[in-house]
Structure formats: C-alpha cells, structure tokens
Amino acid sequence: MKPFKRGLLVAASVLLGSTQASAADRPFNPSIFGTRAVVACDPVEKSCGMAVISFPSGVSGLVPYGRSDVAVATMALPSVDDAQAVIARIDSGTAPQEAIDTVLASDPYAPIRQLAAVKLHPDGSVTVGQRSGSENSEHTCSIKGDTFVVQANNMSTPDMCRAMADGFRQARGSLPQRLYASLKAGARVGGDRNGERSGVIRVWNSTIETAFYTHVLAEAVVHGSTRALQELGVELNRYQGTLADVFPADRVTLDADTARDVKRVLRKLGYYHGRMDGSWSDAAEQALYDFAWNNLFFLKPTVVENGTRKIDGVLVHFLRDADLGAFVRATPSAD
Structure with missing residues (x-):
C-alpha cells in the first residue's frame, strides 16, 4: 500500500477514538473507488451533465454535481466540499482548471482525488479542467476535449480514456445519448477492476420546455447490479423518453x-x-x-x-x- 493511503487509513482509525469500533465505524477501503466518467456541456442544446459507472453502489450521490451551465465530477475519493468549492470559484469567474488546482492545493487528500469540471459560458463557449492525484489507483487516465473531460481510475486497462473520448466524439444524438455511448465505448476495451455495479447519467437544462417542471433533463441511476451498464441505458430511455421533448x-x-x-x-x-x-x-x-x-x-x-x-x-x-x-x-x- 502506498504511504499516503496507509496514512489515510491510520488517521481514519485514530479519528474513530475507540478500540471497540463497530463494523459501521471502520475506515473505508480506498481501492473500491474505481470509477470512469465523461463530463460534458453542449452549447447548442444548452445542457451540461455526465455519465458515470463504478463498482460501489451510491455513485449517484457521490460523483455528479452541477446544473445547466456547469458540471463537476469528484472521483477516486469523492468530496462534496471540493465539488461545491470548485463550482463556487467558477461562478466567481475562475476558469475550471484554475478552480480545481486552487481547491486541491488546500486539500490534504488531494493525492487521491480526481476532479473534472466543464463550464458552458453565456456566449456558447466551453472551458474545461481536470486533475488526477499523484497516488490514484492503477490505470488512472484523463483526456480533455473542447467540450468534455473523460477521466477514470482503477481501470483494467490504461486505454480506457482514449476509448471513451473517441466514443463520445463519434456518437450521434442528444447529449444524454452521447454520454451513454461514451460509457459503452469504454466497456469494449475494459472496465473497473472490481467490476461495474453502479452508475448514473444526469444532464441539466434550464432553457427548454421541461425547465418548467425540472432542470434535470435526463437521469438514470442503477445500484448493485451485474448488468449496470445495460440497465443504465434502459433507465435513461425511460426517463428521457417520458419527460423530455424530442431532440x-x-x-x-x-x-x-x-x-x-x-x-x-x-x-x-x-x-x-x-x-x-x-x-x-x-x-x-x-x-x-x-x-x-x-x-x-x-x-x-x-x-x-x-x-x-x-x-x-x-x-x-x-x-x-x-x-x-x-x-x-x-x-x-x-x-
């Protein structure tokens, strides 16, 4: 085990403050947090969102943060504080890359964090940022495109990000459908080393007719399934097919x-x-x-x-x- 991760587990044990800690109080195992994601904004659709698939259940409440003009994915060791701090800095006018670098500069767990942010500006331009900690799991990767970021950690292959990026660029259809296509493209070369059991696709939009009801244009969530990727696609079509207008x-x-x-x-x-x-x-x-x-x-x-x-x-x-x-x-x- 790398020194930083060993120290993290020791620190977590000390913070428990009891030699009789129950199972619920035991420190987490960092190796279970392998995840891959594509985060993107579409200036034509005026939407932002992401598709994520991972091993542990709960990914829908751990990774995605955002709204129709910004999306942030926090992975490897997820942090709601870091995600919210990045969004706050972007809202203040800071570029996504600088926002991520500044937030992680004061985060003691930065070596095992992985953050991506994509911002859609009022003029239709898109800026992106990404950083993976120096002590992330094996086969950590990232690619920054013009309107998207692909990032992954604890993968079975170092080729994961290239496959997902190519899949996103080549896909056709609305942003939610292209995000899912990116996940499927990644699955053709490998996946999470622990298996993929949990996923989420979430896209926000505040400009089309559905904004009268909700800013969540598309959403799909799957937990604890050996068919997580397939079920994610079914759930996406159920949500988007029922609630969204036709793209x-x-x-x-x-x-x-x-x-x-x-x-x-x-x-x-x-x-x-x-x-x-x-x-x-x-x-x-x-x-x-x-x-x-x-x-x-x-x-x-x-x-x-x-x-x-x-x-x-x-x-x-x-x-x-x-x-x-x-x-x-x-x-x-x-x-």
Missing part, C-alpha cells in the same frame, strides 16, 4: 422493423387495432398520439424529413424495453 438529433428512420415494434406495443396496450405489417398508417399515427397523451409529458409524432418518415429513437428504445404494466392503457371505446 431532432435523436430521430431515426421509421423502417419496417421499427414500425412493427412500435405497433406491437401500441396493440398490446389497446391503442392500435390495424395491420401488423411494416407500414405506417393514419391509424398507427393516431394510436401513437393517444399513447403519448396518456403517458408522456410531450406528444411525439412521427415526422417526414426529405421524404423519409422518422420517429424519436429514444421513444423506440423505451418501448422495446418497456414494462407494459407501467403504462396507462387505452380506454375502451363506448361504441
């Missing part, structure tokens, strides 16, 4: 297979009674309208772009993985 970038072609999948769900819920082929009719469109009216915050009709009919891809994925018992079914006609 044009998320629309996909309504091909025959997609039409059948959507109609199959609408039929099971009693909204659609027509042919179950790959075509899309006025009856199918009406069924989609009625379903959305009863279950979603926004109507999500299909649209025709350059002669091609398209549908919200988030909604399609949401319906494919749906718990049909959670939906309001069609009211039987009085006829």
